[in-house]
Amino acid sequence: MKLCLLIPLFIISFASDCFEKLSYGQKHTIFSKTLNQKRDYYVHLPDSYNTSQRKYPILYLLHGQWDMLSAVASIELLSNEIPEIIIVGVQSQGQELHPIKGDVKQQTKLSQFLSNELIPHINFHYRVAQFKILSGHSNAGRFVMNEWIRDGLVFSHYYAFSPSLDDNQINIRLEKLTMEETKKKSYLTLTLANEGEHMLKPFKEIQTILKQYKSKTSLTTHFTDETHSSTRHKSLMHSLRNTFTGWQPSYETKIGNFENLKRHYDDFGTRFGFDAQIDLELLQRLSVYFAMSTKPEDALNINHVINYGLNLNRNNADAFWQMTHYLKEIDDLASAKKIEEKICTLQPDFNHCYTIKSDN
Numbered sequence: 001m002k003l004c005l006l007i008p009l010f011i012i013s014f015a016s017d018c019f020e021k022l023s024y025g026q027k028h029t030i031f032s033k034t035l036n037q038k039r040d041y042y043v044h045l046p047d048s049y050n051t052s053q054r055k056y057p058i059l060y061l062l063h064g065q066w067d068m069l070s071a072v073a074s075i076e077l078l079s080n081e082i083p084e085i086i087i088v089g090v091q092s093q094g095q096e097l098h099p100i101k102g103d104v105k106q107q108t109k110l111s112q113f114l115s116n117e118l119i120p121h122i123n124f125h126y127r128v129a130q131f132k133i134l135s136g137h138s139n140a141g142r143f144v145m146n147e148w149i150r151d152g153l154v155f156s157h158y159y160a161f162s163p164s165l166d167d168n169q170i171n172i173r174l175e176k177l178t179m180e181e182t183k184k185k186s187y188l189t190l191t192l193a194n195e196g197e198h199m200l201k202p203f204k205e206i207q208t209i210l211k212q213y214k215s216k217t218s219l220t221t222h223f224t225d226e227t228h229s230s231t232r233h234k235s236l237m238h239s240l241r242n243t244f245t246g247w248q249p250s251y252e253t254k255i256g257n258f259e260n261l262k263r264h265y266d267d268f269g270t271r272f273g274f275d276a277q278i279d280l281e282l283l284q285r286l287s288v289y290f291a292m293s294t295k296p297e298d299a300l301n302i303n304h305v306i307n308y309g310l311n312l313n314r315n316n317a318d319a320f321w322q323m324t325h326y327l328k329e330i331d332d333l334a335s336a337k338k339i340e341e342k343i344c345t346l347q348p349d350f351n352h353c354y355t356i357k358s359d360n
Contacts, residue, residue: 024068025087029122034113040091041118042068043126046084051313054275056086057131058122060114060155062097062140064089067232071135082244083268083276084260088122090114097139099146104173111147115154129274133243135159137232145170145190148179152185156272157243161235162193162228165202174206179213188218188240193231244272254282255289257297258304280319283309288323291335299338306342317343317350 025044027140032039042064044058059073068089075085096110107115114134122128132154136144141163147157148270149170163170192203203222210218219242260279269276283305290302309316320343327336344353 007166011326025089030118032113032117034117038117039113040065040092042087042089043122044068044072044087044089045126046086047291048084048280049086049127051315052277053127054277055127057085057272057274058086058088058126058210059133059135060119061087061089062092062134062143063138065091065093066212067137067257069232071236074233075240078237078240080248080281082240082247083091083272083274084279086126086128088118092140093141094139097136097143099142099150099169099173101169103286104176105150107150108143108146108243110143119154129272131156131272131274133157133159134151135161135236135239136163137161138228139164142170145188145233146173148185148188149173152188156186157187157239158186158237159236159238160188160190162199162231164190165206168202171202171205171209174209177213181241182210182213182215183195183217185217187243189235189242190220191231191235191238192220192222193226193228194224195228245286246274248278252284255299258286258301258308262308269351277312280309280312280316283316284319284323287320287339288327288335291323291327291338292332302338303342303346306339307346310346311345314347317347317352321350321352 023044025042027040027042029038029040031037042127049056059075061067065333068087071087071089075082075087091111096108098108100106100108118121119132132155133145134157136142136159136162141160142165144158144160145163147154148160152158165171189207190203192199195203200222203220207220210220219239221235221238223234223238226234247268249261253261253264265276265278286305287302287309290298290305293301306320309320320339324336324339327333340352343350347353
């Protein structure tokens with residue numbers, strides 16, 4: 001993503017009028033033997049995907065043909081609060097999202113398609129971590145609820161936003177679960193908009209059932225200021241913030257010993273089972289902060305920051321060099337020189353380093 005320098009804010013901020021067109025992803029098609037038809041899906045990759053080798057958590061989004069853009073926009077707004085995520089939008093609609101009447105454990109064809117065909121297909125073609133989320137709104141939200149009740153272990157987290165509850169089928173199925181079965185399931189986030197009594201009544205019943213089960217793996221939230229449509233955006237942001245609580249380190253951790261900052265992300269990645277790395281924008285800000293600092297220990301910290309960034313990708317030298325332009329603009333030539341020297345020491349073949357050598 002293109003970065004523009006603005007004014008000091010913590011260290012520097014990036015101007016909001018410097019942007020690239022928001023793309024909701026690439027459309028692909030897979031033939032499903034289970035469904036006996038071709039099925040579209042949409043993939044949105046993180047900005048760093050093509051310049052790294054790491055694996056990313058993944059969000060499977062139902063109603064992908066309609067809800068991809070709002071999901072991508074929501075995650076873009078949370079870019080400093082949550083890790084980068086692969087989004088896979090799954091074309092789905094209508095009757096195929098309904099649960100099968102009768103046996104709670106019986107798997108629908110769409111469920112079989114997800115677990116037996118699409119997920120293995122995505123795992124083969126993309127660098128995905130084991131941590132995966134299933135998300136759905138409205139009729140698709142009911143599908144998510146049913147999948148959580150039916151199995152609840154295929155995905156790491158389940159997001160059901162304003163699910164269709166008015167026929168009471170989900171409540172009936174939920175009541176058949178035992179407390180022990182509920183405790184073993186992955187985390188469920190259930191939200192409801194300002195829907196009216198026909199939806200609020202079963203929603204409150206579900207809240208009561210989950211409390212009776214003493215479930216510590218569920219979160220229910222009623223957004224009284226949202227409509228059925230608008231709750232998709234707020235619910236996704238709410239759910240992701242809750243899922244990835246603690247991703248953003250404290251200010252003290254950021255500007256303290258760099259090894260502690262690395263440990264923060266390493267511990268988070270271990271807890272969730274994916275490669276958690278410090279994002280480039282934070283590394284850029286820290287390089288300026290440590291370059292301007294007069295603390296003796298920060299001379300070592302700036303070396304660690306730039307070395308970490310270059311180990312992620314040698315092309316990050318350009319991003320760090322960009323910080324020297326900012327420092328020169330505010331007449332801090334000494335700090336700019338510190339960053340230049342560190343880059344050229346760690347990566348002497350960087351093109352700007354040849355220029356400095358020739359000037360000297």
